[in-house]
Amino acid sequence: xxxxxxxxxxxxxxxxxxxxxxxxxxxxxxxxxxxxxxxxxxxxxxxxxxxxxxxxxxxxxxxxxxxxxxxxxxxxxxxxxxxxxxxxxxxxxxxxxxxxxxxxxxxxxxxxxxxxxxxxxxxxxxxxxxxxxxxxxxxxxxxxxxxxxxxxxxxxxxxxxxxxxxxxxxxxxxxxxxxxxxxxxxxxxxxxxxxxxxxxxxxxxxxxxxxxxxxxxxxxxxxxxxxxxxxxxxxxxxxxxxxxxxxxxxxxxxxxxxxxxxxxxxxxxxxxxxxxxxxxxxxxxxxxxxxxxxxxxxxxxxxxxxxxx
Amino acid sequence: xxxxxxxxxxxxxxxxxxxxxxxxxxxxxxxxxxxxxxxxxxxxxxxxxxxxxxxxxxxxxxxxxxxxxxxxxxxxxxxxxxxxxxxxxxxxxxxxxxxxxxxxxxxxxxxxxxxxxxxxxxxxxxxxxxxxxxxxxxxxxxxxxxxxxxxxxxxxxxxxxxxxxxxxxxxxxxxxxxxxxxxxxxxxxxxxxxxxxxxxxxxxxxxxxxxxxxxxxxxxxxxxxxxxxxxxxxxxxxxxxxxxxxxxxxxxxxxxxxxxxxxxxxxxxxxxxxxxxxxxxxxxxxxxxxxxxxxxxxxxxxxxxxxxxxxxxxxxxxxxxxxxxxxxxxxxxxxxxxxxxxxxxxxxxxxxxxxxxxxxxxxxxxxxxxxxxxxxxxxxxxxxxxxxxxxxxxxxxxxxxxxxxxxxxxxxxxxxxxxxxxxxxxxxxxxxxxxxxxxxxxxxxxxxxxxxxxxxxxxxxxxxxxxxxxxxxxxxxxxxxxxxxxxxxxxxxxxxxxxxxxxxxxxxxxxxxxxxxxxxxxxxxxxxxxxxxxxxxxxxxxxxxxxxxxxxxxxx
Numbered sequence: 001x002x003x004x005x006x007x008x009x010x011x012x013x014x015x016x017x018x019x020x021x022x023x024x025x026x027x028x029x030x031x032x033x034x035x036x037x038x039x040x041x042x043x044x045x046x047x048x049x050x051x052x053x054x055x056x057x058x059x060x061x062x063x064x065x066x067x068x069x070x071x072x073x074x075x076x077x078x079x080x081x082x083x084x085x086x087x088x089x090x091x092x093x094x095x096x097x098x099x100x101x102x103x104x105x106x107x108x109x110x111x112x113x114x115x116x117x118x119x120x121x122x123x124x125x126x127x128x129x130x131x132x133x134x135x136x137x138x139x140x141x142x143x144x145x146x147x148x149x150x151x152x153x154x155x156x157x158x159x160x161x162x163x164x165x166x167x168x169x170x171x172x173x174x175x176x177x178x179x180x181x182x183x184x185x186x187x188x189x190x191x192x193x194x195x196x197x198x199x200x201x202x203x204x205x206x207x208x209x210x211x212x213x214x215x216x217x218x219x220x221x222x223x224x225x226x227x228x229x230x231x232x233x234x235x236x237x238x239x240x241x242x243x244x245x246x247x248x249x250x251x252x253x254x255x256x257x258x259x260x261x262x263x264x265x266x267x268x269x270x271x272x273x274x275x276x277x278x279x280x281x282x283x284x285x286x287x288x289x290x291x292x293x294x295x296x297x298x299x300x301x302x303x304x305x306x307x308x309x
Numbered sequence: 310x311x312x313x314x315x316x317x318x319x320x321x322x323x324x325x326x327x328x329x330x331x332x333x334x335x336x337x338x339x340x341x342x343x344x345x346x347x348x349x350x351x352x353x354x355x356x357x358x359x360x361x362x363x364x365x366x367x368x369x370x371x372x373x374x375x376x377x378x379x380x381x382x383x384x385x386x387x388x389x390x391x392x393x394x395x396x397x398x399x400x401x402x403x404x405x406x407x408x409x410x411x412x413x414x415x416x417x418x419x420x421x422x423x424x425x426x427x428x429x430x431x432x433x434x435x436x437x438x439x440x441x442x443x444x445x446x447x448x449x450x451x452x453x454x455x456x457x458x459x460x461x462x463x464x465x466x467x468x469x470x471x472x473x474x475x476x477x478x479x480x481x482x483x484x485x486x487x488x489x490x491x492x493x494x495x496x497x498x499x500x501x502x503x504x505x506x507x508x509x510x511x512x513x514x515x516x517x518x519x520x521x522x523x524x525x526x527x528x529x530x531x532x533x534x535x536x537x538x539x540x541x542x543x544x545x546x547x548x549x550x551x552x553x554x555x556x557x558x559x560x561x562x563x564x565x566x567x568x569x570x571x572x573x574x575x576x577x578x579x580x581x582x583x584x585x586x587x588x589x590x591x592x593x594x595x596x597x598x599x600x601x602x603x604x605x606x607x608x609x610x611x612x613x614x615x616x617x618x619x620x621x622x623x624x625x626x627x628x629x630x631x632x633x634x635x636x637x638x639x640x641x642x643x644x645x646x647x648x649x650x651x652x653x654x655x656x657x658x659x660x661x662x663x664x665x666x667x668x669x670x671x672x673x674x675x676x677x678x679x680x681x682x683x684x685x686x687x688x689x690x691x692x693x694x695x696x697x698x699x700x701x702x703x704x705x706x707x708x709x710x711x712x713x714x715x716x717x718x719x720x721x722x723x724x725x726x727x728x729x730x731x732x733x734x735x736x737x738x739x740x741x742x743x744x745x746x747x748x749x750x751x752x753x754x755x756x757x758x759x760x761x762x763x764x765x766x767x768x769x770x771x772x773x774x775x776x777x778x779x780x781x782x783x784x785x786x787x788x789x790x791x792x793x794x795x796x797x798x799x800x801x802x803x804x805x806x807x808x809x810x811x812x813x814x815x816x817x818x819x820x821x822x823x824x825x826x827x828x829x830x831x832x833x834x835x836x837x838x839x840x841x842x843x844x845x846x847x848x849x850x851x852x853x854x855x856x857x858x859x860x861x862x863x864x865x
Contacts, residue, residue: 031744032744035449036363036371036372036449037371037449037450038744038747039747040452041452042781044466045449048447048465049449052444081363081364081539081540082363082521083366083517083521084539088539088540089540092540092541151572151573156579156580163573163577163580163582164573250570250573251572253542253566253567253573254542259569266743266744268744
């Protein structure tokens with residue numbers, strides 16, 4: 001296992017290197033400069049500013065400098081937020097996005113699995129149809145529509161929760177629900193399909209023959225096997241949720257990273273684009289690694305380290 | 310064994326969930342009194358902004374959100390009153406001015422203090438201004454000094470040292486400013502945050518951290534900035550006890566929440582969590598235009614069609630004056646401002662907006678009059694004459710604009726209006742992101758462009774100067790020697806003769822808009838926000854900070 005993990009860490013570093021290099025060169029194709037008063041600056045001033053930020057150096061020089069700085073742990077300073085180190089910005093903005101992502105993922109998986117299990121166990125009954133209906137709804141309506149509806153009904157009309165802001169746990173509830181709708185739907189659909197298949201397999205028939213109850217069979221034997229494909233989709237979905245949803249963050253006035261990332265691209269804030277991309281890539285690769293390890297835990301027949309014959 | 314692993318997995322998942330919920334609750338520490346107006350005479354104001362504060366360093370600031378902060382926390386020699394007239398602030402009365410109008414000597418109030426108790430001195434201005442023009446600082450708004458304060462150009466181009474700037478502290482309370490030419494609008498510049506003083510000791514001590522959060526900032530104005538972490542969506546203004554005029558500041562605390570979607574802002578407003586919204590977008594402005602809380606405000610932003618006469622070294626059809634005049638008169642400006650914008654914007658028939666330049670109580674826009682009005686019949690005549698001159702029966706032109714929803718709607722409106730009024734015209738729409746529009750403009754790679762300009766100072770020159778031959782922002786190929794001469798005369802010859810200067814600028818605008826139709830004026834922008842009736846004394850400005858809160862009171 002240790003050998004497997006260290007090998008994966010080497011791949012992780014390599015992946016990050018390729019992604020950051022690729023992003024760096026792509027970024028150079030963005031039109032315009034990162035200077036906010038671009039319209040009002042004279043050509044001489046633009047030259048002075050480019051010199052100050054090292055943007056007039058040849059691209060390979062800029063690339064080399066950037067890579068050396070990354071190794072030193074320096075992601076540079078933002079252009080949008082003057083003199084704010086990118087690392088500080090990432091830390092400040094990542095917190096709310098990660099928290100919401102984790103919460104949405106957690107609720108999404110638990111509720112989704114439960115709905116899926118119920119649907120499979122009570123196949124072709126009103127429970128199954130109800131769960132399917134909810135899943136279709138959750139998959140087809142975008143999270144920001146749920147967000148706006150929740151804000152209006154629970155925030156404005158009923159006034160149970162804050163309309164928008166980020167100052168208490170209460171203010172994270174509505175965005176979490178809005179974000180959780182999609183994972184709930186996905187998990188429920190996956191779970192139902194897989195479980196129905198598993199429930200039809202021989203070892204379940206054997207368990208039934210032994211006289212085990214339906215509940216016992218489902219939770220002891222079937223659910224666990226049905227979880228494997230689900231975990232495969234949940235990994236990347238978790239990253240998607242944790243890296244922030246721009247629209248949901250905007251609707252609930254959450255100081256998250258999603259909206260900031262989009263804005264940094266619009267404003268050519270190169271250091272933030274790079275910093276965020278590297279961080280997202282890191283998160284994704286780590287989660288894929290965790291998923292791979294989880295396979296082994298859930299089903300020991302899957303040998304992550306490559307078994308000996 | 311298998312069973313134990315499964316339970317272990319479940320246990321890990323559950324504990325993770327618990328930790329996370331705890332994290333969420335733990336992040337409560339920043340709890341602000343947002344939305345909690347408290348008791349009736351609290352004098353606490355809650356308001357919305359639409360963007361984060363990019364910087365707390367007034368020298369580096371370039372955008373409305375930062376300037377709004379400095380409008381509450383910093384004062385310069387002048388400040389704007391409720392009618393946008395610059396009035397002395399840190400300057401003690403009016404300065405003494407040399408006969409040629411080039412040397413100003415200001416006395417600085419002795420009771421002016423920084424929020425750390427230090428006195429505000431003439432040296433603070435010298436330090437701040439030199440720092441702004443020093444190319445090493447990278448101040449994007451340093452251009453405001455160019456052609457105004459002596460040697461600013463040379464310093465910014467690296468040909469002189471910052472200490473050669475025309476500003477000098479004669480003693481702690483006397484500031485001498487030497488200008489390149491007489492500048493009639495100097496007082497409005499002096500009300501702008503880039504010209505505000507900075508406490509040298511504090512700024513030097515903080516180094517790169519200066520202005521990166523509210524702890525790294527000093528105030529000399531009515532309020533201090535608090536609880537701003539540098540990138541967050543909330544902050545506060547708290548009354549500054551060291552402010553010389555604190556007796557007249559009634560508000561104790563202002564809570565600001567950034568809400569980027571207008572729907573959220575309106576929901577916060579309707580549930581009483583905020584007392585003022587930010588400017589509403591077009592669709593909401595239309596919906597709320599007759600609401601009793603609606604406040605319609607005028608901005609200094611002038612919008613027009615920019616006609617490019619030379620593209621890739623070749624003359625475009627827009628080099629033909631009749632074609633330009635035809636286009637400029639063929640659309641219904643009122644229908645556009647009333648139906649598409651509905652936010653207080655109104656039609657404009659000249660380049661210089663209402664309110665930015667006055668002389669002897671008269672507004673430049675009124676004096677200049679309607680230079681290019683809608684007249685579809687005349688437009689058709691000009692257009693047909695133009696087509697004949699070009700020897701063609703029809704023309705396909707391109708309209709370049711931004712890619713926002715509103716910009717797209719606007720482009721379609723113009724396509725419909727122009728194609729209907731001008732037979733033989735096909736208007737192709739190109740909607741691109743702002744950065745690309747600016748890039749296309751810089752390369753003069755467009756035919757017609759929807760463009761706008763906001764005042765850099767309170768004078769018609771900030772607009773008229775744009776279209777001199779080869780001007781940095783001209784980018785239309787427009788060139789008229791007489792126009793160039795008039796602008797130059799107004800700058801150099803008549804800096805000290807305001808009447809003549811006024812006449813010269815009026816004449817220049819007439820040539821640019823009426824005679825040459827180099828651009829086609831459309832509208833002056835306005836905006837609509839919602840404000841609770843108990844908020845009194847909220848002042849908005851055409852220039853500089855969007856608003857000031859110094860005179861606000863809550864009268865519930």
